[in-house]
Amino acid sequence: MNKLFINADGIEAFEKQHRINLINSIGGFKSVVLVGTKNQHAENLAIFSSLVHIGAHPPLVGLIFRPSPPERDTYQNILDTGFYTINHINSSFFKQAHQTSARYDAGISEFTEVGLTPEYKEAFQAPFVKESTIQLGVEFRDKFEIHLNNTTMIIGEITQIHIPKIFLNEDGFVDLTASDCITCSGLDSYHSTQQLDRLSYAKPNLPVTSLLKND
């Protein structure tokens, strides 16, 4: 298939919103989650598509923050309290999840505005999203300033997992497709998934095999 070639000058020459759409989608599908926080005045809920796995032991995840609302409120709440929740987005409420990216005034709760329900449990000091099938409680551990574009990576440790037992396989694998967890591309496109296969651990000179039972 013939390909269009776009070089650095071509990327730079695009109109701003065109470049934002292009670069946000060109890296492939992304994890998309709702991050719940609170401060002394209000609860906050913001959608993020920059979640990245940092390591399993300790269980660490990273998120990228830019210096603008509503991410800025979430950022400040995480630094002030040390606690945040990461909540999966299901196909039944992805429009409400997207709506949290609107620039509400400070002191306004996105939970209330978009119609999702804050849930407090197991003494965790940040609100979960009650509608989310899978919920994580995360505690702040470190942050890195990315001076190239004035963003910040925040790294947290997963200290609570709330998950329906039926989506947790015997070997620890989470069946995201069965749980109706969705993925996103770019800034505004949401997708459900279909599992192609689970593959065996790869070894030199040995063909990979399916881990799925044919039943």
Place this chain on the structure above:
Amino acid sequence: MNKLFINADGIEAFEKQHRINLINSIGGFKSVVLVGTKNQHAENLAIFSSLVHIGAHPPLVGLIFRPSPPERDTYQNILDTGFYTINHINSSFFKQAHQTSARYDAGISEFTEVGLTPEYKEAFQAPFVKESTIQLGVEFRDKFEIHLNNTTMIIGEITQIHIPKIFLNEDGFVDLTASDCITCSGLDSYHSTQQLDRLSYAKPNLPVTSLLKND
């Protein structure tokens, strides 16, 4: 739906491989790509599921590296040469892409071993994967040591994009579902996608609408 609650002690108590499977999949679907590099002796190709969008202007992406092969070879090549490619994985060759994670001896090319084709073009100093529908040329810009678990984040700037014109929308959005770009979960599960919708830019007190034409 009743949920299982796993706290920090519970996560710590899991058998190692169980914890790896759990934490690698609990964060949601991930971008999964092949990273192509070369040194004076050989070409290298490695699968990564830690790609994260850092920003659009300049166009920056991050990748997390752990201090073990085959990621270590890729890491060293990036630092030595400054150049790497990011290649989308399509459903026709995800098993070959997975096979690149086998621990081949140094000097062995994963391209040859798994049966994918190195492609050099537009004077870029690292090999693309010829079979990939969408290919990116990336130049090293910065790195951060994550001391919490001895990993490194490498940040690069996208300086080349190779994409079939039919997958690039007028507004810059890349239609990943149409391009047969796949996503992954955990260490070994691969998924195709189905678009639910593209939504309008969210504003307070205004319902989001679909950006897709009904034709």
